[in-house]
Amino acid sequence: MAKYLLLVLGAVLVNNFVLSRFLGICPFLGVSKQLSTALGMSGAVIFVMTLGSGVTWGIQHAILDPLGVGYLQTLVFILIIAAFVQFVELVLKKSAPTLHKALGIFLPLITTNCAVLGVAVLNIQLKLNLLESMLFGFGGAAGFGLALVIFAGIREKLDRANPPRPFQGTALALVTAGLLSLAFMGFANLVKS
Amino acid sequence: MLNTLLVPVLVIGLAGFLCGLLLAIAARFLHVFEDPRIEKVTSLLPGANCGGCGYAGCADYARAIVEKGAPPNLCRPCSAAGARDIAALLGVEAKAAEKMVALVLCNGGDVRSRRSFLYNGLAECVSADMLSGGGKTCRYGCLGYGNCARVCPVGAIQTGAHNLAVVDPGRCISCGLCVKACPRNLIRLVPASHSVHILCRNRDRGVMTRKACDVGCIACQKCVKAATGQGLHMEGNLAVVDYTLPLSPELVGVCPQKTIHQRPAGPLP
Incomplete structure (x- = not known):
């Protein structure tokens, strides 16, 4: 039990996908202007990364490894994840319209997100089993969500503060992201890996 | 040699084909009918x-x-x-909606109202309102930091030289965004055909109002007495226009504080 908890905690805080692995920077900068959209995006990422980890783990161990084509990982994973997200979107639209409404516009956005692909590849590299993979995916996505929500909160405040013109927008966002990343370095020795 | 080329092509091709097939089938079975x-x-x-x-x-x-x-x-x-x-x-019948315009219910710009301290915080209404009213003596009046002007999608609001937000009725599309943006609830949507307005929201007693602003409603009730049967009544220490009833333009002259205005009647300062 402690092992799983450490795995999740490690993915959330220590090896945060955005702030120490630098994966998924595009949505991190793109959808962090408003707290509400950041929350929606986080939900969608948690959803996709948790399920995506499971699916790609299955593909790797049931299809790629027996065929001896493990080196096609990246290509196959991109394909599978993209198709899988589209499929999930269709299912959600049919069976859970409210959830689809909340996550709907974000789902297609993250089909080929590097964090989603990154977690799939990392699962294989770290030789995790199915449950661990999904937990790691969930932890990674929760870490992404945490970073995104904190970042959106800071950016909302900063926008009100009327920064000097050369700093407005992306410049200040990148400075903020750097500082946030530095802050998360404080967690570096929290979990011994 | 051929194998090293063929296997990946086949695997990727097959995977793509299967995914496509799955999605095509799913799209058919999970189709949601949309009108x-x-x-x-x-x-x-x-x-x-x-x-x-x-x-x-x-x-x-x-x-x-x-x-x-x-x-x-x-x-x-x-x-x-x-x-x-x-x-x-x-195939239904349309009823024309009455054209509405946003109106800022304050006329106390910097020349007419007083400030009690120098506010040096964020130039933004919500923050100013939270910090002891941002230096404006009147607790109800327009702060003039232009939150309404910033949310206006058509640029119909200007805060001008005296830090007072004014809506240009010609440009206003009455979307109501400014109504929500104002922390002091000073903006409301009024019928464009209605030309007589009371530009004040101060509910303090007359003495207090007079200290804060030259053009605030001091609750003398002269307008209410002059306008019996018309859309005007007192709410505490404030005269309020009822926009469902007509109002005579002569009331503008009745108000000793010049709080009542007719619009459009020339530009406001």
Whole structure:
């Protein structure tokens, strides 16, 4: 039990996908202007990364490894994840319209997100089993969500503060992201890996 | 040699084909029927997504019109002809919505109202309002940091030289965004045909109001007495216009504080 908890905690805080692995920077900068959209995006990422980890783990161990084509990982994973997200979107639209409404516009956005692909590849590299993979995916996505929500909160405040013109927008966002990343370095020795 | 080339091509090709097939089947079985009229109505709406109709954007409003029978005349930026087109498409009757404009219920710019301290915080109304009223002595008046002007999608609001927000009725599309943006609830949507307004929201006693502002309502009730049977009444220490009833322009002269204004009647300072 402690092992799983450490795995999740490690993915959330220590090896945060955005702030120490630098994966998924595009949505991190793109959808962090408003707290509400950041929350929606986080939900969608948690959803996709948790399920995506499971699916790609299955593909790797049931299809790629027996065929001896493990080196096609990246290509196959991109394909599978993209198709899988589209499929999930269709299912959600049919069976859970409210959830689809909340996550709907974000789902297609993250089909080929590097964090989603990154977690799939990392699962294989770290030789995790199915449950661990999904937990790691969930932890990674929760870490992404945490970073995104904190970042959106800071950016909302900063926008009100009327920064000097050369700093407005992306410049200040990148400075903020750097500082946030530095802050998360404080967690570096929290979990011994 | 051939194998090293063929295997990946086959694997990727097959995987792609299977995924495509799966999605095609899924799309067929999981298809959700959508009324084609929703798309047509959406294309008739202006697409500004201002939210003035009370729905989460033009597409959402179109859905509500088609599925829930929402009235087609809620879109303020739409012309009357636009509402008629939508109504014709759905076979219902359109009632013209009365044109509304936003109005800032304060006339106390810097020359007419006083400040009790120098506010040096964020130049933004919500922050100023939270910090002891941002230095403005009147707890009800316009702070003039222009939150309303910043949210206005058509640039109809200006804060001008005296830190007082003024709406240009000609430009206003009555989306209502400024109404929500004002932390002091000074802005309301009023019928464009109504020309007599009381530009004050101060509910303090007359003595207090007089200390804060030259043009505030001091609750002398002269206008209410002069306008019996018209749309004017007292709410505590404040005279309030009832916009459902007509009001005579002569009241402008009755007010000793010059709080009552007729608009459009020349530019405001």
